[in-house]
Amino acid sequence: MKIKSTLVLMSFLFISVCFSQTVVINELDCDTTFDGNNIDNHEFVELKSETPNFNLDGYVLVFFNGSTSGNDSSYLTLDLDGYTTDINGLLLIGSNNLTPFPQLIISPNSIQNGADAVALYLGDYTDFPEGTLATQTNLVDALAYDTSDSDDTGLMALLGLTTQYNEGSGNNSNSIQRFDDGLGNADSITYTSTTPTPRALNDGSGVVLNGVLTTVNDIHFNEGDSFDVTFTTEQNVDSDLVLDFSLNNGGFDTSDFTGSTQVTIPTGQNTITTSITIIDDINDEGDEIFKLVLSPLPTSYLPLNNNLERRVIDNDFVVAPFGTPLSPTFGIVTGTQPADYYDSINNLSGAALEQALQDIIADPTIVRAQTYSDIIDILQEADQNPANSNQVWLVYTEQGRAKLDYQTTSNNIGTWNREHTFPRSLAGYNSIDLDDERDGKDIFWTTKADSLRHGNSDGHALRAADGPENSSRNNSHYGQYNGPTGTAGSFKGDVARSVLYMQIRYNALSIENGFPTTTGQMGDLATLLDWHRNDPPDDFEMNRNNVVYEWQINRNPFIDQPDLVEYIWGDNVGDTWTNTLSVTDFEKETIKLYPNPVNNQLFISGKNNEYKVVIYSSEGRKLDSKTLKNNSPFNLDLTTGVYFAKITSQDKTETKKFVVK
Known part of the structure; x- marks a missing residue:
């Protein structure tokens, strides 16, 4: 009986706790x-x-x-x-x-x-x-x-x-x-x-709090702009309401603007406005975001919004001395590798040449692997838009985008993110928890040719990409994916050399003809060879090679020595390599014709400033001729079909096939 009473008492206490x-x-x-x-x-x-x-x-x-x-x-x-x-x-x-x-x-x-x-x-x-x-x-x-x-x-x-x-x-x-x-x-x-009732009692009782709404009309401001900040309460205030706010965020502080950050809504009123002016300095601080943070309010008020973020666009951005991939330049940026970096591959061919290359770019005593989060910092430097240092240059869509617009949520519209040129699902490498650490270039993993997981964060094979376009590409092989319609294809040689590098760098990866389904294999080799040949390495690509080298202490040899591609996959397979063919020699002999297929404007790009272009039909009949400046358009009036362009510059001639859609 005593035990039963104890149980009853415990049950009563439990019910009491549950309801109080x-x-x-x-x-x-x-x-x-x-x-x-x-x-x-x-x-x-x-x-x-x-x-x-x-x-x-x-x-x-x-x-x-x-x-x-x-x-x-x-x-x-x-x-x-x-x-x-x-x-x-x-x-x-x-x-x-x-x-x-x-x-x-x-x-x-x-x-x-x-x-x-x-x-x-x-x-x-x-x-x-x-x-x-x-x-x-x-x-x-x-x-x-x-x-x-x-x-x-x-x-x-x-x-x-x-x-x-x-x-x-x-x-x-x-x-x-x-x-x-x-x-x-x-x-x-x-x-x-x-219906939701956040910050209000569910039954409608309690103290009704007076909400304060902060309004800043525009999203972006330039240095030198002025803007209004307006505070509005839902009901008129019954005594003077003093509001304090700050705009500080990261490097943006009180030295970057003028104007009062304290305002008062007078008794009986419900709104007040103050003006802020952004200082137009001469410093290249990069685009910044200020955060308007309202200080804690009296107990009878509540903020309807807060932490408003607005962008300040820095007009002191730096323009590089070299061009974007759409307006390529050659010979301005030189490789930063040691003079003897490629000496060990001299006079080799076939498998011995490939192994010697791998011994350089996967040397576990020298080469470093960074985290997948470090890639964000690498890309902000390696893929910096030459025309605007506050932006990255987006592969595939061929445009600049603010570095600040890196994708941080599931919404990828208007953002950029990290694109694997050799997709994860095709390669078989994945992230680990430590990949979330953004710990800088001086903290790294030792890596070797068998360290396939490190391919997930290899800067030579990751590019800044438009969020939706990255999703559109998904894990398609190149050749299945050829880039957005209407673009010039300035990325094609870059991504070709990127994935060809991955075969040499990691033992488990290879580039194959067609569209293989075996993990570790990627295609299409024939497409990638064509892209490599028709889009030679330019200053933009050499610069990113130098940047990645600073982080990983290895290089993409197919940017430094483009003809190596022919000795491993192309026309010179089996021939003995000698270190005489440089990127400069490759550029002199290679002319880029784009887009291909084309609608009505054909562009010629190369190392020289001027080209004579003659258009022939597939039967060899001359149709048109012009002398063009580098990267200038040849306006076409042609029906759908296959044509040839005979391109001459400095007593050298090259003929290229193109298709009119």
């Missing part, structure tokens, strides 16, 4: 549709304390992945030390994009859709490293949820839950909200999927 928690999970929105996409910029979770202005030191919020691969384990942990609920007892957690603005900021699209769970614990961040199995130890409150998914009974059991709540199907406009009727029994707490 100090802090609970008040609202969850795991899947939003505000932006008309799947990025989930506006997802959030909201906590509620029993008393207002409650200090959350000692609490930790943990998100659990209920998928098969997630194994009911943690994927995100938030330490709540230093955070306090507001006058209504609420703490809102979400991204910068959420309105009202959250007290605790997380990245967009951090909260998974479900079937998953979120749980509040007494404890520390270190108690829940990623992959920690859900537990009831020190559990304060938990919510299992989904977006029209099956119940994860295993996850619910681990957390002591009996119900999983459905927010709605994918891209819904609901949130899951907690309601308490205050009766303190098993039916007191209910959860409803309804």
Whole structure:
């Protein structure tokens, strides 16, 4: 009987704790549709304390992945030390994009859709490293949820839950909200999927806070521009409201602008505007982003937005002495390799020549491997747009893009990212956790010819690329993928030499004719040889070879010695190599004709300044002739078919075939 009484008492205490928690999970929105996409910029979770202005030191919020691969384990942990609920007892957690603005900021699209769970614990961040199995130890409150998914009974059991709540199907406009009727029994707490109410009590009670909206109309500013910052409250203020803000972010600070960063909305009014002027200096600081951060507001106010980021375009960018791949120059940039770098390949042929090359570019005592995150820094230098030092030059789309526009979310529109010329899925190399470390050129791995994984971050085989175009290329072989329609094809020789390098550098890789399906093989060799021959290495490519050499202490030999390609894959296979053919000799003998196929404008590019061009039909009939400057267009008026261009310069003549679409 005594035991039974004890059990009854324990049950009573457990029920009492369940219905009188100090802090609970008040609202969850795991899947939003505000932006008309799947990025989930506006997802959030909201906590509620029993008393207002409650200090959350000692609490930790943990998100659990209920998928098969997630194994009911943690994927995100938030330490709540230093955070306090507001006058209504609420703490809102979400991204910068959420309105009202959250007290605790997380990245967009951090909260998974479900079937998953979120749980509040007494404890520390270190108690829940990623992959920690859900537990009831020190559990304060938990919510299992989904977006029209099956119940994860295993996850619910681990957390002591009996119900999983459905927010709605994918891209819904609901949130899951907690309601308490205050009766303190098993039916007191209910959860409803309804219209979100972030930073407001779900039942509409509580103090109505006056929201403050910050407005900066433009997205980009040039040095010397002035712009207005306007602050507007939802209701007129009942006493003077002093607002302080800052614009500092990274290298952008108070030395970069003038204007007051404190304003006052007078009693009875609801708006104030101040003007900021960006200083036009003479320093090349690169494009920068300032972040407008509003200082903490009085308890009766809340920010509707904050951390507004705007770009300042630096007009002091540097123009390189050499051209872009669309306007190539030759001979301005010289290779930075030691004078004897290629001596060991002299008088060799066939497999011995290939092995000697590999011994140079995969020497484990010299060559370094960097992380995949280091590649971002490498590309910002190696692929810098010669016409604007604040941009990278995008392979395939043949255009500059701001270095600041590196893709950091799932949205790749208007961004650039890292393109593997020899795709991961074809090669079989992958990332490891340490690849996420962006630790600079002086921290590196030792690497050798068998270190295939290091191909994932080999700067010679990665290029800055337009986000959507990178996705479009996907893992296609070259020849299957020929670049965007209407581009000049200035990338073709570059990517050909890039993937040919990979065969020599890594033992597990090879370039084959056709479109192979075996891991480690890539095609099409015939296409790549044609691209190499018709698009010789220019100053842009030599410069990037020099930059990558600084990081990896190896070079792409097919940029320094282009004719090596013929001795390994082309017309001179089996012949003995001698170090007499340089990139300069190759350029003198090679003329680039593009685009091919062509619609109505044909361009001639090479080392010389002027070319005489004669157009012939496929039957050999002369159709037209002109003398053109380098990279000038030859306007065509031809029907669909095959034609030939006879190109003459400095007593040397070369004939090239082209196709009119």
